[in-house]
Amino acid sequence: HLYRSALLRFADDGTALYEEDGLLATAPDDQGVQRVHAAGAWRALAPLYLPQASQPVTHWPGRIIAPGFVDMHVHYPQLDVIGSPAEGLLPWLENYTFPHESRFADAGYAAGVAGFFLDELQRNGVTTALTFATSHPGSVDALMAQAQARRLRLIAGKVLQDRHSPDGVRDATEQSLIDTEALIQRWHGKGRLGYAITPRFAPTSTPQQLSGAGALAARYPDVWVQSHVAENQQEIRWAQELFPGTRSYLDVYARVGLLRVRAVYAHCIHFDDEDRAAMRESGAVAAVCPTSNLFLGSGQFDFAGADRMGFGYGLASDVGGGTSFSPFHTMLAAYYVGREGQTKTGLSLAPQRLWWLHTAGAARALGLDGVVGNLQPGCEADFVVLNPAATPLLARRTAGAAHLDELLFAMIVLGDDRLIERTVIA
Numbered sequence: 221h222l223y224r225s226a227l228l229r230f231a232d233d234g235t236a237l238y239e240e241d242g243l244l245a246t247a248p249d250d251q252g253v254q255r256v257h258a259a260g261a262w263r264a265l266a267p268l269y270l271p272q273a274s275q276p277v278t279h280w281p282g283r284i285i286a287p288g289f290v291d292m293h294v295h296y297p298q299l300d301v302i303g304s305p306a307e308g309l310l311p312w313l314e315n316y317t318f319p320h321e322s323r324f325a326d327a328g329y330a331a332g333v334a335g336f337f338l339d340e341l342q343r344n345g346v347t348t349a350l351t352f353a354t355s356h357p358g359s360v361d362a363l364m365a366q367a368q369a370r371r372l373r374l375i376a377g378k379v380l381q382d383r384h385s386p387d388g389v390r391d392a393t394e395q396s397l398i399d400t401e402a403l404i405q406r407w408h409g410k411g412r413l414g415y416a417i418t419p420r421f422a423p424t425s426t427p428q429q430l431s432g433a434g435a436l437a438a439r440y441p442d443v444w445v446q447s448h449v450a451e452n453q454q455e456i457r458w459a460q461e462l463f464p465g466t467r468s469y470l471d472v473y474a475r476v477g478l479l480r481v482r483a484v485y486a487h488c489i490h491f492d493d494e495d496r497a498a499m500r501e502s503g504a505v506a507a508v509c510p511t512s513n514l515f516l517g518s519g520q521f522d523f524a525g526a527d528r529m530g531f532g533y534g535l536a537s538d539v540g541g542g543t544s545f546s547p548f549h550t551m552l553a554a555y556y557v558g559r560e561g562q563t564k565t566g567l568s569l570a571p572q573r574l575w576w577l578h579t580a581g582a583a584r585a586l587g588l589d590g591v592v593g594n595l596q597p598g599c600e601a602d603f604v605v606l607n608p609a610a611t612p613l614l615a616r617r618t619a620g621a622a623h624l625d626e627l628l629f630a631m632i633v634l635g636d637d638r639l640i641e642r643t644v645i646a
């Protein structure tokens with residue numbers, strides 16, 4: 221296919237590349253997945269592609285083609301607990317989240333929510349997500365089957381939680397590991413799907429379950445691992461009581477082999493430099509969830525500390541602790557948090573960096589560099605079509621933007637699902 225429109229993509233160093241009048245050429249690979257063949261200025265590429273085009277050019281005047289967004293951490297079963305008021309993480313889990321997740325024992329219920337969830341991702345321009353299901357294996361099947369039908373690149377896993385969890389969500393140690401391995405074999409690498417070994421967080425797993433998860437992580441090195449760490453002070457104290465003799469909360473995961481490449485830890489707020497170094501050395505990465513951290517009052521991710529110690533991270537919604545599926549809302553919240561943590565003047569998180577952290581940067585953190593999150597040649601062609609005139613104020617503010625950073629920032633600050641005119645899946 222050939223598309224003509226303004227075009228946003230990223231260089232390897234994270235710099236945004238922008239064409240006012242761009243051309244995106246895609247072609248299917250052996251699996252029938254559309255991949256980017258070329259992306260650049262219309263003037264340069266049209267003479268090469270037009271003569272051999274078999275279909276008319278799709279022209280979207282006044283629109284911007286941009287990479288689909290990558291959400292590094294979200295809970296599909298939690299869309300019905302968004303905005304539940306509670307005094308912090310642990311009461312929120314106990315009073316809202318666990319009771320709600322118990323409903324996913326019903327496969328029909330899970331399928332209904334899974335469909336709604338995938339629609340919502342698409343409406344918001346999110347084309348790849350790393351998502352928690354619930355502890356019920358059928359909750360994974362419900363989501364994966366629908367993601368496969370939509371040909372989405374999606375990664376998900378069954379939650380492991382064999383203690384300190386109520387009836388209805390608590391699983392059984394040995395069976396939970398058997399179920400996890402069966403789900404890996406059923407879904408990992410099927411089309412564009414991936415599996416993630418998913419211990420909920422250290423306090424709700426026995427040491428046996430965590431060790432079993434670590435053993436699976438070693439046996440299946442290209443499967444992802446996802447969990448939560450160092451989100452909330454009360455949670456950290458609890459983890460330290462339950463795992464005496466560990467250096468830190470993160471160390472609980474390190475000791476069982478759950479810190480590795482393709483391990484994604486949500487939050488990573490209350491870290492010291494030894495934790496940050498352990499992330500860097502192991503290749504594990506952080507999913508930064510600013511709307512969730514602000515909503516639950518958990519604390520704030522230290523962007524400067526992460527950069528100083530050099531571990532990888534990207535942005536995530538963490539719905540339903542997070543308050544929005546919209547990548548624009550998440551980027552804006554990240555900006556507030558990054559700004560707050562900064563003592564000197566200047567923009568810690570410039571607009572291009574925010575956007576990169578939710579697209580190509582997030583893809584890189586997931587080990588999907590050059591696969592999704594960008595529109596460079598070879599990437600799978602998952603993209604959004606932005607309408608910068610979607611609302612009167614957006615139209616006015618983006619028309620008045622003097623350069624690319626102003627344009628991107630106007631969309632980050634004023635944008636929501638209305639800015640996403642369409643989402644195209646490769």
Ligand code: GUN
Binds near residue numbers: 420451512
């Ligand atoms: N820690 C353990 N479970 C959860 C969860 O569902 N959401 C968040 N934000 N933190 C958690």
Ligand code: FE
Binds near residue numbers: 294295448486
């Ligand atoms: Fe979470």
